[in-house]
Amino acid sequence: MNKLKLLFRAPVILIILSAFFSLIGIGSAMPVDLSADNRKYMVLNQIESRGIKDRNVLNAMENVLRHEFVPGEIRELAYEDRPLPIGYGQTISQPYIVALMTELLKLDKESRVLEVGTGSGYQAAVLSEIAKEVYTVEIIKPLYEEASETLKDLGYTNIKTSHKDGYFGWEEHSPYDAIIVTCASEFIPPPLITQLKLGGVMCIPVGPPFKVQQLVLVKKEKDGDIKTNIITFVRFVPLTRTGD
Ligand code: SAH
Numbered sequence: 325m326n327k328l329k330l331l332f333r334a335p336v337i338l339i340i341l342s343a344f345f346s347l348i349g350i351g352s353a354m355p356v357d358l359s360a361d362n363r364k365y366m367v368l369n370q371i372e373s374r375g376i377k378d379r380n381v382l383n384a385m386e387n388v389l390r391h392e393f394v395p396g397e398i399r400e401l402a403y404e405d406r407p408l409p410i411g412y413g414q415t416i417s418q419p420y421i422v423a424l425m426t427e428l429l430k431l432d433k434e435s436r437v438l439e440v441g442t443g444s445g446y447q448a449a450v451l452s453e454i455a456k457e458v459y460t461v462e463i464i465k466p467l468y469e470e471a472s473e474t475l476k477d478l479g480y481t482n483i484k485t486s487h488k489d490g491y492f493g494w495e496e497h498s499p500y501d502a503i504i505v506t507c508a509s510e511f512i513p514p515p516l517i518t519q520l521k522l523g524g525v526m527c528i529p530v531g532p533p534f535k536v537q538q539l540v541l542v543k544k545e546k547d548g549d550i551k552t553n554i555i556t557f558v559r560f561v562p563l564t565r566t567g568d
Contacts (some may be wrong), residue, residue, distance in 0.1 A: 440490030445471030534564035
C-alpha cells in the first residue's frame, strides 16, 4: 500500500476504532447499557422457552428495568435465571416465576390488582405495565420505603404502596380483580378471599416456611364458590406477621 492511500484511510480507521472503543466502554464516561439486550435474551431463553405466551406479560418483562430493583453490588446478576437477595433476608423472585404468576392472573388494562409482599417493587412494576391500578403492601418498613422510592423514580404512577401486614390485604381499595401473594403462607388468608371480586383470581404460594410450597391458583367463581388449582412447586420466603 502506498503512503497516499494510507493517509486517506487513516481517518476511516480512526472512526472505526473510536466506535469500537465507545461500544466496549473505553474512553467514554458513560457505562454501556446492554440491559435492553439482556432483557430480550432473558425473555427468549428463560420465559418464552418455558411456555409463557401472553404477549402483554412478555412485553412487560422486556420493558421493566429489573437491574434498577436489585442492590447495586449485584446489579450485573439482575438478568440471570435466579432469585436474588434484596436485603433483610428477602429475595426478588426468579424472572420466570414473576412472569408465570403474572400470566396466571389474566390481567387486562382495566384490572385492579393487590400484591402482598412489595419487596423490591419489581413484581409491582411488571403488573403495572399491564393493569390499570396496582396496590402493593410490604411489612418491612425499609423495604417499603426503598421500593416506593424506586417506583417513583422510574415514573410508575399507577402503583400505590403501603407499609402494612398483607395478611389483612388492603381493604380500602377492595374488591380486586386479582391478588398476587409473593410470600408463602401456610394457608390462604381469609381476608384476601373476601377482598377478591366475584370472578377474580389469586395466585399464592401455600406451604411451610423455608420448604417447598405449592403455587396455588384460586378462583372465586361468580356464585362465590372457591376453586383451587395447584400449578407447580416453588420456594418463597415466608409471609410473616406483625411482631414475628
Ligand atoms: N415481590 C417482591 C419479592 C417479594 S419477597 C419483588 O418483586 O421484589 C417477599 C416479600 O414479602 C418480602 O419483602 C417480605 O418482607 C414481604 N412480606 C412477608 N410477610 C408479609 C406480610 N404479612 N405482609 C406484607 N408483606 C410481607
